Amino acid sequence: SQQGEEDPQALSIQEGENATMNCSYKTSINNLQWYRQNSGRGLVHLILIRSNEREKHSGRLRVTLDTSKKSSSLLITASRAADTASYFCATDAGTSGSRLTFGEGTQLTVNP
């Protein structure tokens, strides 16, 4: 079963605009990770935020985590056509190994 739910399911923006994707989850977590997937290929790790962190940056990416609301957001600033991909949040509940529970993803399209 999916723990996370991404919102929106699909997002279409113009190059240079910012893109924000949201993720909600149901159980307590050890950390939350965001991944990118191009055209049904392998997942590329973008950023990991631990449960005791509230915000993290990596290049054009900014991730926030609100454990009280069980939600996270991924902001991509100054988007590029190459950012077109599916984005998934994945939670690590910290039980029985480091299994990840994924949401169903947000399909981002950045138009040139």
Add this chain to the structure above:
Amino acid sequence: ETGVTQSPTHLIKTRGQQVTLRCSSQSGHNTVSWYQQALGQGPQFIFQYYREEENGRGNFPPRFSGLQFPNYSSELNVNALELDDSALYLCASSWDGAGGRETQYFGPGTRLLVL
């Protein structure tokens, strides 16, 4: 590049057959996880191996089995294939140690089609 490789990239099988998918982890990683991703959905956790022992299993039947070898390679075996087994199969390697869990690095996947 994550340093995780999978083979084959694509595979076509018929219902009832058996399949073995292979993964080579990053050097030094002691944990490998396997995921199934159906079209249009997020990956679902199948199971995880830590130091060659199964260390957690998702909601998959026993006909899904695995092995992890000392040389950082691993296998996913699926017996009695069903049409619904058609999916992208992803392996991910990571280092799990006393310092905590690290990032999982995914391979490019094997796309399995069951006819």
